Amino acid sequence: MTGKATEIGELLAPTVEALGLELLGIEFAPTGHSALLRLYIDAPGRLVGIEDCEAVSREVAAVLDVEDPITSQYTLEVSSPGIDRPLFTAEQFGRFVGEQAKLTLRMAQDGRRRFIARITGVEGDVVLLAHEAGDMRVPHDNIEKARLVPDLVALGLAAQPKPTGPGGTRRKAKKES
Structure with missing residues (x-):
């Protein structure tokens, strides 16, 4: 804020x-x-x-x-905070360990200002995140804006993704004769 x-x-x-x-x-x-x-x-x-x-x-x-x-x-x-709840304090990040958040940083960290990462913990005023590029430690005062990324499938608001075969191709169901 x-x-x-x-x-x-x-x-x-x-x-x-x-x-x-x-x-x-x-x-x-x-x-x-x-x-x-x-x-x-x-x-x-x-x-x-x-x-x-x-x-x-x-x-x-x-x-x-x-x-x-x-x-x-x-x-x-x-x-109300809605399903894509904004996170304003380090304590609020701590309530949602295990959830994904979309963050915008004030100053770039690891070459990025915007990214999505899983909240893994909070140590004092440092938010711990797991990102595709590795684990990150972000001082809370460097977070300009953060919102939870809702799991729409878990909430029943989206369909399960269709299974894919090797190489990411979709498998066709076999016809029974």
Whole structure:
């Protein structure tokens, strides 16, 4: 998160927590004379509902009106994390060890800024990843953006891939006579 997003997150987290929810993270995108403020919330042990988003939006808007941390006009959005959940903290990476994540780094590491890798662990503020080019240790402050890559087959949202034969060719089913 940017410095402004962190500041706003610290201001709003107690309000979100008072509603029994978790503030996962904030995206703050100023553009010209306006800005977008997107809050991602989670409901421990259950799915986030539209009622949760509405309640957070109402309560947070009141805090923002009083504290006025954004000097320009802005649009407030409150969202559930979705199946391609964004990851904002090293602790959140730790919750999803074994899952794949799509990452964008601030500074290139091993010659790359964008890649998909499996989360293998977290040591302090260092995220451990298994990538096709080998294992990586990425300091969390070098991660600009990260999202889980959902396994659509496991979620039942995509068909199983068809088996392939030697050399990657698809095998034809034998006809029985």
